[in-house]
Amino acid sequence: MNDFSFQTACPEGDPVVLPRAEHGISRSRITENSLKVLYRLHRHGYKAYLVGGGVRDLLLGRQPKDFDVGTDATPEQVKKLFRNCFLVGRRFRLAHIRFAGGELVEVATFRRAPTPEDIPEDPAEHPFYAENLFGTPRQDAFRRDFTINALFYNIADFSIIDHVGGLEDLQLRRIRVIGDPQERFREDPVRMLRALEFAARLDFDLDPAADAGIRQCAPLIAEASPARLREELMELVRHRVAGQVLAECQRYGMLEWLVPGFRLAPEAEALLRAMDDRGGKAPAPPEAKVLAALYYQEFFAGLDPERDMNLAEVLGRAGKLLRGHCQH
Structure with missing residues (x-):
């Protein structure tokens, strides 16, 4: 610096x-x-x-x-x-x-x-x-x-x-919101994702007020436009911080509101982090690969014989989670 x-x-x-x-x-x-x-x-x-x-x-x-x-x-x-x-x-x-x-x-x-x-x-x-x-x-x-x-x-x-x-x-080296964090997050819930993105990209810390604001306002992310959330997800991929930020979303209790019913499994996080760690000037992976990494565990867990789900049920459950992305 x-x-x-x-x-x-x-x-x-x-x-x-x-x-x-x-x-x-x-x-x-x-x-x-x-x-x-x-x-x-x-x-x-x-x-x-x-x-x-x-x-x-x-x-x-x-x-x-x-x-x-x-x-x-x-x-x-x-x-x-x-x-x-x-x-x-x-x-x-x-x-x-x-x-x-x-x-x-x-x-x-x-x-x-x-x-x-x-x-x-x-x-x-x-x-x-x-x-x-x-x-x-x-x-x-x-x-x-x-x-x-x-x-x-x-x-x-x-x-x-x-x-x-x-x-x-x-x-x-801190991320601080201008004004009252809870008020600003209510104005635009996507700011919570952006705060986590900048902290990851720059290796900064959230200041205590921003940290508390995200914990309090995490459910509001469900009110954000799906199109903007999709755009923000790809921004995380472009900046090679998708795995880290989505893991942080889960830690803050935001991920369950971002994608209802979804939990970032270790395998999916590992795949996203592998994409983030691609070397040199490799281009960002296409959106289809990102979604495949996100829903990898959901699909393959359904094929576990102990869960007694047929293929139609597996595809139906994964499809429900994917539908929000595919419609926008």
Whole structure:
């Protein structure tokens, strides 16, 4: 991890600002196209920050797989600056800037949480109103999930801006939720899986409040969209932490709510961990292989003569567990 120093206390409302001389991020580690986006926004008078996981990874000495940009320019203003820009997302409006060679830089306008005055007379007619309320960088930081994902790199002076204590959490190697963990997990139960994922990927610990929040809110994972859960499962596979995270889900009592009736058997965990441990730059296994590993024990246990189940019953039971995946 890059060495850096920081002040741990600051006046209410003021961020910690880490000057260029006090952190190890070099522009040579940021892609040329990402720098083009940042500099053009800055030249036209807009705030332009690298945001999120890219800043976290650079501070940890890791090379990010992509870079995201935050700005006070609206999506329409961003589009005017870049001919190769396309606006995407109905729920959450974003600017995608695509370059030759396939690199895509995602640009998001700083958002804020809604106030009572923002609620429309008929929310049903405006279901996504809360996702597109533009705000300040500080307001945007407090909307993010974990402190280590809410750090900003300011292209204007190459400083790191920290509104939420993320620098300290990087130093202490801990995953801390922004705000009250139970409240944030109720807002979006998938955050519990993401907390476990980041802890596994980075070899960090959950802070006590996050740990307690997951134990309390574990059943809420059943309310998450199956499509999002499926996407998150494949994210665990891509980052080679599926076996570890699903074992943690079982330890927290979350797995039984993720997949009712399912328990991660030692054989299935071993298969997933073997996939996680594949060497070099081997591609992630296809989803079919992941599901086969997950349900391996359920299928073969049914073939045990002592359980007195015929093949139709075995396939029926395994099929019930698989159906949620196959429908989305």
